[in-house]
Amino acid sequence: MNGRDDDPLLEKLRGLPAKSLAPARRVKALEAAEAVLEGKRRVGWRWPELAMASVLALAGALYTVESFARIGHIYGRSEVASAEGVE
Amino acid sequence: MDRAEEAELVARLRKGDKAALRALYASFSDRIFGFLLRLTRRRDVAEDLHQETWVSVARHAERLAEGTDLPAWLFTIARNKHRSWRRWAALDFTRLAFDTDGPEPEGTAARPDAGDELVALEKALEALPVAHREVLLLVGVEGLEAKQAAEVLGIQPEAFRQRLSRARTALAEKLEGPARNDAAVVR
Numbered sequence: 001m002n003g004r005d006d007d008p009l010l011e012k013l014r015g016l017p018a019k020s021l022a023p024a025r026r027v028k029a030l031e032a033a034e035a036v037l038e039g040k041r042r043v044g045w046r047w048p049e050l051a052m053a054s055v056l057a058l059a060g061a062l063y064t065v066e067s068f069a070r071i072g073h074i075y076g077r078s079e080v081a082s083a084e085g086v087e
Numbered sequence: 088m089d090r091a092e093e094a095e096l097v098a099r100l101r102k103g104d105k106a107a108l109r110a111l112y113a114s115f116s117d118r119i120f121g122f123l124l125r126l127t128r129r130r131d132v133a134e135d136l137h138q139e140t141w142v143s144v145a146r147h148a149e150r151l152a153e154g155t156d157l158p159a160w161l162f163t164i165a166r167n168k169h170r171s172w173r174r175w176a177a178l179d180f181t182r183l184a185f186d187t188d189g190p191e192p193e194g195t196a197a198r199p200d201a202g203d204e205l206v207a208l209e210k211a212l213e214a215l216p217v218a219h220r221e222v223l224l225l226v227g228v229e230g231l232e233a234k235q236a237a238e239v240l241g242i243q244p245e246a247f248r249q250r251l252s253r254a255r256t257a258l259a260e261k262l263e264g265p266a267r268n269d270a271a272v273v274r
Contacts, residue, residue, distance in 0.1 A: 009259055012208055013227025019121035025134050030112050033141035037108055037148065 088114060088157075097155050100148040108145060111157065116141075118229055119165050125224055126169045128213060132176075136168045143168070159235040162225060166239055173217070211261035219254035226251060 021029070088096070099107035119140055124133035143164050151160070212220060225236040237247035 007255065009255060009262075010223070010227040012204070013212070013223060014230060016205060016209060016212075016228055018117055019124045020117045021120050021134065021137065025138075026116060029116070029134075029138040029141050030109065032138055033108060033112065033145040034105055036142050036145040037103055037105060 093157050094154065096157065097151050097153065101151050103149055108148065111144070111161075112141065115158070115161050119161060122162060122224055122229060123165055123169060125212065125228070126166075126217065126221060127172070132172060136165065136172055139168050140165045156235060156238065158229075158231060159238045162229065162231065162235075162239045163241075166221060207262060211258055214261055215254065215257055218250065219257050222247070222251050222254045223258060 020026075096107050096111060100111065116137070120133060120137045123136045123140070124130060127133045127136065140161070144161065147164075212223060215223070222236065222240065225231045225239055226233070231239065233244060233247060233251075236251075237244050240247060240250070242250065
């Protein structure tokens with residue numbers, strides 16, 4: 001049941017001719033919508049970028065560990081030295 | 088399209104199914120265009136707004152809620168596109184020049200095969216303010232239920248009934264003069 005039930009004037013409006021798009025424009029609008037839908041679809045994993053990011057992350061992590069190891073080594077030696085001096 | 092088909096279409100649209108978009112387009116493209124053409128009274132603008140409407144549909148399809156009323160959703164987007172265009176067009180002086188010329192040749196009067204009654208009805212509809220025209224288009228031309236039309240217009244059912252009644256009276260006055268004054272029966 002809709003809002004025009006029991007109303008002849010509103011019912012007459014139903015008889016108005018349908019409007020239609022030009023075929024070319026109809027296709028164009030659909031293609032534009034499909035392109036947006038396609039663009040929004042979740043892309044698969046991008047393996048080259050993932051591999052590069054992994055290598056860089058690993059290199060960064062190793063560099064950080066090495067840096068701390070060096071610092072620890074330097075301070076570690078002096079602590080050992082001072083400890084030996086006390087004894 | 089029954090409720091089960093609509094629910095299935097919503098589920099497929101949420102997954103980004105292109106075929107579902109095509110099916111929706113095939114069902115509603117001309118209705119949306121007709122609605123926009125009768126609102127704007129300009130084919131070029133209606134074509135642009137129609138395309139923008141479908142681009143928005145595609146953009147938001149994945150965020151559709153389950154149980155979405157597709158006709159109401161589509162006409163809401165189309166109506167919002169029209170409202171947005173009207174706001175911008177208010178600054179466009181070329182549109183003011185157009186309005187003084189009346190409806191473009193695309194109107195019903197240009198078609199010799201259209202009946203006199205339909206021509207008069209189309210002209211009367213075109214002469215109404217947008218607020219009246221859109222409610223009549225949604226209910227009368229597109230056959231939306233009162234609940235759907237109220238949702239599209241963003242108003243409460245009671246406000247919708249009043250607006251429809253006023254619009255209907257205004258249309259009757261345009262057609263037959265101010266004497267006819269019987270109110271619409273809306274359920």
